[in-house]
């Protein structure tokens with residue numbers, strides 16, 4: 001199965017686009033006409049560049065407003081087509097995409113369009129070229145692949161075929177089953193794109209919001225399964241019009257695209273083993289059984305602040321690494337590792353980001369299989385020097401440059417703490433913290449889709465809806481990635497402005513990383529008391545919040561008074577109740593959260609986030625009191 005991507009999907013000039021596409025491992029490229037027109041090299045030079053990069057041109061596109069025209073426009077459209085055929089010969093492009101006409105002058109009629117395509121096919125055949133017809137979702141007369149297929153069928157010419165584009169079909173909710181009966185050899189190329197579920201004009205949605213398969217909400221897997229069932233054996237080609245991608249990093253977007261196709265083909269292979277094109281089988285998507293540890297990097301001075309904070313939170317130091325300056329702190333099922341090494345990735349992460357939670361360890365069924373799947377999906381493996389007797393823990397780099405370690409219970413990895421650490425009998429002032437509830441990662445908004453695809457492709461997780469969180473200085477977009485057991489819960493926060501708390505964090509720590517870690521408690525009031533006894537002063541929540549809470553949810557006054565006294569935020573949904581308590585910030589805006597879930601509360605307290613963020617901002621910069 002060959003992979004391809006349209007140049008329009010990537011930022012940069014044509015050379016940068018092609019280089020990024022080749023570096024990401026694609027086989028082919030669609031040349032989007034405007035990318036060529038805006039470039040200052042001849043068709044022959046572009047042909048040479050494409051070949052030198054080991055790519056092939058799969059498609060030249062688009063050719064617009066061709067079919068159904070009355071004379072004299074009809075003749076002019078054929079003249080235009082001949083000029084494009086000249087260009088295609090020079091470029092070495094074998095196939096042109098003709099998208100269905102939006103011209104006011106175009107006349108309807110399947111037979112009229114079919115006759116036009118038959119003649120175009122004749123002319124293309126003289127030059128050894130092929131023509132593909134795509135139904136735009138907003139085409140004037142043809143806007144459904146069943147109609148474009150009927151045009152192609154009646155044109156009945158070997159050089160005329162169908163072009164399918166998942167966006168056009170799925171945005172109009174046309175069932176993918178209608179594709180299964182089309183003969184695969186009459187489909188000349190398949191374009192793939194996903195998109196977030198948005199209720200908007202089709203053209204605007206298509207030109208600005210498409211994204212990579214797996215990043216959006218459309219049933220692209222069903223579409224690709226139906227395509228596989230036709231016997232189609234040509235390239236799967238991404239065609240993504242997206243404002244963020246146009247301004248993003250060419251390499252990152254191209255890599256996301258490649259990852260999305262591997263992931264998609266893997267799902268098609270699983271679902272349609274009889275008909276799916278031959279692609280290597282990957283280990284299945286990985287169920288994460290829990291977060292085993294989070295690792296901080298810090299220098300000695302800042303490590304003291306962190307140790308003090310962990311002490312107040314009730315953690316005990318339970319181990320010291322046998323050969324490295326690395327410590328283990330524990331409470332309940334939680335392990336926090338503090339790494340103050342002066343070399344290696346931890347130190348590099350410290351130099352770049354400052355004190356930060358740069359690594360996490362996930363408990364899976366099979367750590368090696370997890371690594372194999374992640375590698376097959378273009379994740380970068382991570383390995384560091386291992387001293388004699390230590391374990392080589394399978395790991396990959398996360399999207400933001402951090403590390404994700406994989407642990408399992410059927411190899412030596414299950415003894416990692418005993419093998420690598422000198423146990424210490426340490427006792428702490430336990431505050432009843434039990435486990436990791438969730439880990440919040442902050443990134444620039446433009447990077448969010450990259451993270452979502454990374455997690456979805458490797459792990460069994462679902463994504464929640466995108467939620468807007470209001471910060472006093474701008475908007476933060478928040479999206480949950482979680483599994484149904486709740487054993488992996490990540491909240492991704494995309495900052496649009498550097499003036500938001502999240503944006504400030506990214507600016508100060510030079511890039512995306514973990515901004516907060518939420519621990520679970522079975523009794524948050526008892527935890528609050530224990531923390532107080534340990535000397536922890538929690539984030540102070542405004543009295544206005546509690547007045548509103550009581551009115552909004554008709555709560556008992558005593559109950560609200562208890563919440564207020566402990567600075568606990570509250571929420572509830574149909575399934576249960578949720579309680580949240582925050583530590584003050586330390587470092588450049590990092591903090592811990594403590595939560596209690598009662599019943600089957602499914603959320604993360606998003607309604608409370610604006611008030612929490614405002615409180616945090618007050619605590620960073622005390623309000624200036626106007627002088628009289």
Ligand SMILES: O=C(O)c1ccc(O)c(O)c1
Pocket residue numbers: 061062097099134136165191206207239
């Ligand atoms: O938005 C467009 O005009 C356009 C052009 C070519 C395509 O292949 C397509 O899917 C959309």
Ligand SMILES: [Mg+2]
Pocket residue numbers: 134165191239
């Ligand atoms: Mg298209």
